[in-house]
Amino acid sequence: MKKVLxxxxxxxxxxxxxxxxxxxSKPSYEKQVYINGDGDIFVQKELPMYLxxxxxxxxxxxxxxxxxxxxxxxxYLDTEGPNYIRSKYAVDPETKKTxxxxxxxxxxxxxxxxxxxxxHTFAGAPRYSSGGTVYFGxxxxxxxxxxxxxSGVKGTQYxxxxxxxxxxxxxxxxxxxxxxxxxxxxxxxxxxxxxxxxSFTVDLTAPKTNYEVVGINKAxxxxxxxxxxxxxxxxxxxxxxxxxxxxxxxxxxxxSGPVNVGGLSxxxxxxxxxxxxxxxxMEGGEGGASASTFSFYMDKIAPVPTHEVKGDQFKGNYLYxxxxxxxxxxxxxxxxxxxxxxxRIDGGExxxxxxxxxxxxxxxVHSVKYDANDQVENLSGNKYINVFMDADAPETGIIYANxxxxxxxxxxxxxxxxxxxKMRDDASGVQKxxxxxxxxxxxxxxxxxxxxxxxxxxxxxxxDNVNNKEEVKSSSCYIDNTAPEIFVKFSIEQIGSKNGKxxxxxxxxxxxxxxxKKVGTESIYYGMDGGTPQLYSSPQTLDASEVSRFxxxxxYEVKVIAKDKLGNTxxxxxxxxxxxxAK
Numbered sequence: 001m002k003k004v005l006x007x008x009x010x011x012x013x014x015x016x017x018x019x020x021x022x023x024x025s026k027p028s029y030e031k032q033v034y035i036n037g038d039g040d041i042f043v044q045k046e047l048p049m050y051l052x053x054x055x056x057x058x059x060x061x062x063x064x065x066x067x068x069x070x071x072x073x074x075x076y077l078d079t080e081g082p083n084y085i086r087s088k089y090a091v092d093p094e095t096k097k098t099x100x101x102x103x104x105x106x107x108x109x110x111x112x113x114x115x116x117x118x119x120h121t122f123a124g125a126p127r128y129s130s131g132g133t134v135y136f137g138x139x140x141x142x143x144x145x146x147x148x149x150x151s152g153v154k155g156t157q158y159x160x161x162x163x164x165x166x167x168x169x170x171x172x173x174x175x176x177x178x179x180x181x182x183x184x185x186x187x188x189x190x191x192x193x194x195x196x197x198x199s200f201t202v203d204l205t206a207p208k209t210n211y212e213v214v215g216i217n218k219a220x221x222x223x224x225x226x227x228x229x230x231x232x233x234x235x236x237x238x239x240x241x242x243x244x245x246x247x248x249x250x251x252x253x254x255x256s257g258p259v260n261v262g263g264l265s266x267x268x269x270x271x272x273x274x275x276x277x278x279x280x281x282m283e284g285g286e287g288g289a290s291a292s293t294f295s296f297y298m299d300k301i302a303p304v305p306t307h308e309v310k311g312d313q314f315k316g317n318y319l320y321x322x323x324x325x326x327x328x329x330x331x332x333x334x335x336x337x338x339x340x341x342x343x344r345i346d347g348g349e350x351x352x353x354x355x356x357x358x359x360x361x362x363x364x365v366h367s368v369k370y371d372a373n374d375q376v377e378n379l380s381g382n383k384y385i386n387v388f389m390d391a392d393a394p395e396t397g398i399i400y401a402n403x404x405x406x407x408x409x410x411x412x413x414x415x416x417x418x419x420x421x422k423m424r425d426d427a428s429g430v431q432k433x434x435x436x437x438x439x440x441x442x443x444x445x446x447x448x449x450x451x452x453x454x455x456x457x458x459x460x461x462x463x464d465n466v467n468n469k470e471e472v473k474s475s476s477c478y479i480d481n482t483a484p485e486i487f488v489k490f491s492i493e494q495i496g497s498k499n500g501k502x503x504x505x506x507x508x509x510x511x512x513x514x515x516x517k518k519v520g521t522e523s524i525y526y527g528m529d530g531g532t533p534q535l536y537s538s539p540q541t542l543d544a545s546e547v548s549r550f551x552x553x554x555x556y557e558v559k560v561i562a563k564d565k566l567g568n569t570x571x572x573x574x575x576x577x578x579x580x581x582a583k
Contacts, residue, residue: 023182024163034151034188042151044189045113048074077111112150115193116185119145128238128278134200135238137279140173146185158183176204203237206283207275211294214258216376221296222336224376225262231255233275243275266300302378303331303338307385314465318388320428322466326356331372343370363391390427393470394462397422403566405519411477412519414566415451421460428465435460450479483570484514484521484562503577506551512536514562525561533561553579
């Protein structure tokens, strides 16, 4: 007996729960008798059988209506598979004798009351099951295989979105969405299998991934080192299995949470991201080569803060400044731009720089600590400014060299008296000293004298190296260049004249005096006949008015020298004769 089987597919069947469409109308099958090519007889088991016989081939058929046993008209085959009509012993057609050894004559009739059994197999696509739903990816096909134990499989029918059609080869299931496959097989005697079904969902669409920057992201996609990139993937059918990301030309990594970008170098970067669903649909094509990208600039470089000291300043042991000096802060940044500049004065409260500021005015050393951050919060290192606040003007004094003489409120000097200014500044130092005389206009100081006789006013001032200006000071003096006026008198009238010179008797006395208009006479000297001058009217010497100075009869020449208290000196020579016979 030849059995007919239809067999296709590689894997075992799958029972699926979801139903995408109703079963279409199914044809009916007539119960019948089938004789295969080998002459085997197959009777649908539910059909009645009426037995007949003939005595010649193709002759008249006679009903078996002799002694009819119960349940034989009609008769039903009771056993699935081979059933037999039998004769007790076989007879040789030629000799008409019983065949030896004895044997039965068996007429085989096969009863077939069971429908075929069909199985389905899915192939070519990834499979995933979740929540009672089975998902398949791309390139899905299915095959049907059936078997029948008696008459054999005559055909297999399937319905996949339309009415039933004959199954012959693998069927492509490339339509996306929820679907139901209906199928059954039937045999040669009209046994049709109860419809089987398989519900599943075909997922042909890759997931979709979006990015979000968590943290600081400034215009132009400039990211802070503290920022991270959050990826969110969604899939409308089988669901997302894994999300991947790649920085620049690196290797793919599975995404597990927001990705910090602080480990990247400063500069331009790109993150490529894609997802794979549970049936291996890959966003961006094979390997995510065409996946979405996000390009950004990783700004890791802090601003560079600088400062400028504006106005009065002088570099010495310190950087000296004045109360008028201001401090300006600035910063530059390579990418995101400067956000704030911060500073502290002398360790005080942190302040945000907005405009130029002044340092505390109290004298001494002060410091500024400052730094800057950019728009993505990169903070620079600290920088420092150390200055010395010089708030005090210099001090200038005046020195009059000798000769000088003070009388009441007036200082008397001569044109030979050098006038010096002495200046002092114990911080930034003296930059310049100026003076003027009698309101004639200030000029740079150098040691000077005053040539003109009379009363003078000297104004002077100094400026230090940070332009602290001293209040103008004044001093006055009187220039006395006039020597005393010398007066000479004799104790008696002259008694004559000789060679145009007066003649006095030898008992005469000479009196010397001098007057000075401003400071008074300091001393009077006299010398006789070319001798060494001696102090007039001194405890150690006799002056010319003393007795016995002019006893000799001769010509006398007396040189009188008078000095005032400033050393202004006048001289006077007195020539005269003593005695009538003086030569």
